[in-house]
Amino acid sequence: MFTGFYARDAPPSGILDAATIAAQGLPTDSLTPQLTISAGILSAVATLIVLFRLYGRAVILRVVGWDDYCVIIAAVLALGLTGTMFASAHYGLGQHAWMVGYANIEMILKYGYPLHILYILSLGFSRSSLLLQLIRLAPTPRLRKAFWFLFGFSTCFTLAAFLSHALICKTKPYLFWESKDPTADVRTGRCISYGTLQLVMGVINIFTDFVVWLSPLQIIYSVRLPRSQKVGLFIVFAFGGLVWISAIVRLYYARVAAKMISENITVDPTYRALPIALWSNIETHIAIICCSIPTLRPFLRRLLPASIIPTSSSRSRSRYRANDQSYPYELEGVEQFKKLKPDNTAGTSRERVVDV
Incomplete structure (x- = not known):
């Protein structure tokens, strides 16, 4: 798509020698x-x-x-x-x-x-x-x-x-x-x-x-x-x-x-x-x-040590045990998204752990 001359006196190959580049003041960076x-x-x-x-x-x-x-x-x-x-x-x-x-x-x-x-x-x-x-x-x-x-x-x-x-x-x-x-x-x-x-x-x-x-x-x-x-x-x-x-x-x-x-x-x-x-x-x-x-x-x-990358909180685990719910497995791993969902039967809220 790009053809034609892009410098004065360009040869058929399109490549100028060092002397011509210097004479025309062309950059070489x-x-x-x-x-x-x-x-x-x-x-x-x-x-x-x-x-x-x-x-x-x-x-x-x-x-x-x-x-x-x-x-x-x-x-x-x-x-x-x-x-x-x-x-x-x-x-x-x-x-x-x-x-x-x-x-x-x-x-x-x-x-x-x-x-x-x-x-x-x-x-x-x-x-x-x-x-x-x-x-x-x-x-x-x-x-x-x-x-x-x-x-x-x-x-x-x-x-x-x-x-x-x-x-x-x-x-x-x-x-x-x-x-x-x-x-x-x-x-x-x-x-x-x-x-x-x-x-x-x-x-x-x-x-x-x-x-x-x-x-x-x-x-x-x-x-x-x-x-x-x-x-x-x-x-x-x-x-x-x-x-x-x-x-x-x-x-x-x-x-x-x-x-x-x-x-x-x-x-x-x-x-x-x-x-x-x-x-x-x-x-x-x-x-x-x-x-x-x-x-x-x-x-x-x-x-890394668990102190740097903590695992699921014991609070979440105990909350599930208190409600007789099996603790949800870590589906995919990175950040645990914990969303409160209303528990109409127990009158409390429980956390659902969903991993990215």
Whole structure:
């Protein structure tokens, strides 16, 4: 999509020698380390957290749910996304175009095609994982129905975004990276406008992330918990706000890139396109981390002393024994959501322990 000259007197290869770069006063700095370092660190952290989650649930609790399967798929797709970014960095993403050349620019765009698809799918499965957790924990049927609606909406949106990007040039995806005139391709109907697609999907994505990642706060507010635990849970799930903040920043840079394409501005595309990949990486991995942190309690309970990660309170156990109720098993482990339910027969209140 990016062709043409981006520096004065550029040779056919598009790569300028050091003397020409110095004579024209062109910059030679690189943003590539920002991408590779952040992608490597976030990928490692997200993978470890998912492994800790699976150890706690599959090995310790011996309970694995659909939310765990979703986060596994999201993590695998995120690893693919990270690999794609490293491959793009190898060809010069983050460097100035006059140091990269036309052939490498085409390779970067070629990797940009699966990068968009992996980003969409990984984010979609992360949202599904969180929503499936919320459906299980919803204290009322009304909330459960609301979360099922959000799950259906998120699934439909993910599918629509996937198909829109996969078929951006219909049955000729190679036009995404080989097109000589993207504007003409859009005008003749050969491709969908990249800018319009990014704007529409980006706005819906931000709205969906905003609703989904703030939904747990409703459950935390409606259940009975010690104040310290409730504040901690508020902080953990509010941290998910970084997901939609990252989506906003990514949309801004995607719009900048779309403007460059629509106006055939080909000045330094490899340098200017890096923020899109950077923020896509941040958003994807933060989503995986945030939907997994609340499920780490079984692992942390095994790893750390009981004084640091307390188990179920003796008060709750004695309350159940007093009412001749068997103490509810810890279903899935992280934070115990304790909701008071009226006991019409005993005239007292009893606690129900539901784990994430």
